Amino acid sequence: MSFIAEIWQFLRVRKxxxxxxxxxxxxxxxxxxxLTQGTAVAPFIYTLF
Numbered sequence: 001m002s003f004i005a006e007i008w009q010f011l012r013v014r015k016x017x018x019x020x021x022x023x024x025x026x027x028x029x030x031x032x033x034x035l036t037q038g039t040a041v042a043p044f045i046y047t048l049f
Contacts, residue, residue, distance in 0.1 A: 011017055
């Protein structure tokens with residue numbers, strides 16, 4: 001959790017809040033790929049990209 005707190009502090013201090021949606025979307029896509037790896041849903045996920 002300290003890593004997330006450090007990123008939030010960096011974004012707030014440096015006025016880079018526009019990076020927040022990019023980081024959140026990247027984390028969601030990464031989590032989706034990890035969770036669907038090796039399942040029957042994987043072929044359907046890969047067609048989206």
